[in-house]
Amino acid sequence: MTDLFTDDFESLSNDQRYSAIADFTGAQPNESNRHDFKVIWANDALKDVAAFANTFGGLLIIGVEKNQKDAIAKVIGVSSNSELTTGIASAIATNISPTPSYDVMECYKPGETNCRFCVIRVRSDSRLYLVTKKDISPAWVRNADQTVRADAAQLRGLIDRERQSIGNLPDSWVYQRAEDLLKDMPISINYVDWPTGQHGTSQTWLKLALIPTQRKGFSLDGRDEESFVRLIYGSYRRIQGTLSSQSAIETEHRSADYYEYRWYHKNIDYEGRWRITNKLDVAHATQLKEKGDQGWSLMDVVSYVALLLRIGGQWWRSHSYYGDGILFAKLTVQDTPILRGRSGQFQGSFNPAGGEFAISPDSLHLNAQQTAFSQANVAVNFARMREDLPRTVTDLMNGLLRSLGHSVLRAEFEADMRKIFR
Numbered sequence: 001m002t003d004l005f006t007d008d009f010e011s012l013s014n015d016q017r018y019s020a021i022a023d024f025t026g027a028q029p030n031e032s033n034r035h036d037f038k039v040i041w042a043n044d045a046l047k048d049v050a051a052f053a054n055t056f057g058g059l060l061i062i063g064v065e066k067n068q069k070d071a072i073a074k075v076i077g078v079s080s081n082s083e084l085t086t087g088i089a090s091a092i093a094t095n096i097s098p099t100p101s102y103d104v105m106e107c108y109k110p111g112e113t114n115c116r117f118c119v120i121r122v123r124s125d126s127r128l129y130l131v132t133k134k135d136i137s138p139a140w141v142r143n144a145d146q147t148v149r150a151d152a153a154q155l156r157g158l159i160d161r162e163r164q165s166i167g168n169l170p171d172s173w174v175y176q177r178a179e180d181l182l183k184d185m186p187i188s189i190n191y192v193d194w195p196t197g198q199h200g201t202s203q204t205w206l207k208l209a210l211i212p213t214q215r216k217g218f219s220l221d222g223r224d225e226e227s228f229v230r231l232i233y234g235s236y237r238r239i240q241g242t243l244s245s246q247s248a249i250e251t252e253h254r255s256a257d258y259y260e261y262r263w264y265h266k267n268i269d270y271e272g273r274w275r276i277t278n279k280l281d282v283a284h285a286t287q288l289k290e291k292g293d294q295g296w297s298l299m300d301v302v303s304y305v306a307l308l309l310r311i312g313g314q315w316w317r318s319h320s321y322y323g324d325g326i327l328f329a330k331l332t333v334q335d336t337p338i339l340r341g342r343s344g345q346f347q348g349s350f351n352p353a354g355g356e357f358a359i360s361p362d363s364l365h366l367n368a369q370q371t372a373f374s375q376a377n378v379a380v381n382f383a384r385m386r387e388d389l390p391r392t393v394t395d396l397m398n399g400l401l402r403s404l405g406h407s408v409l410r411a412e413f414e415a416d417m418r419k420i421f422r
Contacts, residue, residue, distance in 0.1 A: 009119075093322060182330060394410060
């Protein structure tokens, strides 16, 4: 019999998932401090997710009706022709801070694809989780079979627990993981017999690492590798195009804990590397200056940041991770200026996503004394990567460009991002 509290959701077929929900509902029809039923997902369910995270963890099962006087719980489902998981994950990421650690299992009633169910399995830890949605009180706990507002004593206890826990400080290992990952992905030029021959080190490169702040691992296999490469081909249109024309070549490398895809454009001496790890990290390192170019492209950097966020969001979703993360960026340009077109716009060079986009000169004040290196990071979650890409890109680019000595005009820059990524 499937244990909804502990078993691996991903290994279950649709029918097994449905049977697990039906069996659990029949065996435990009365709600408890560790499980609750909801007919549909609504904003009110945010309180239950936060309460489970603040107390002992638990299951929130969507599609089951249990009124106070009912002797049994009714497995009725949610009438929907589309999946429920994405909307639920976005609601949690947007309205609970920090995002709790949880899994989502979705299924439909066998033979009725529009009769859907979800199980949200919430884990607890030492942090205090607050509902941030307007008109809902922020602090909630689980008391017997009910979700209740945390009183003063309970809130004080949650705050003290958070302060006392050494597990509440993930930054050190997250930052170190990003540092180690990016250090292991150098970008080189002037290859002879790529990828193993002699080469020089590029003076202009961008490195990005998307690191989840929750410790979640899985076993990489060939299907994961194939799926990741398809994401690269589908997102970085120039990559697939150059391979088709045979102006570029590709290779791959793997270890027990990671898979890396590498690509090299022979004509312009331009390399890119993409990596995934068994801890759900996603990283990219790329050349920034084509052979013969007189500068580096701000538009290309923006494109690379947006593409990694999109791929990272899809990758996390494919492995049922909807929590928080940090996007790290490192940029080396040496004394190379930013490319500008005749009208002063910041134009693309390689244009990894395809298309002709540019950033308005009104979005940025340049400093003639540009520094050679910059780095920045920005907090992300599933909702930000999926629904607020322009603002997330703006936040990261503001940090990167200020570190180079330039000044971003946030409103104008974000307006450009919304035009580009609409």
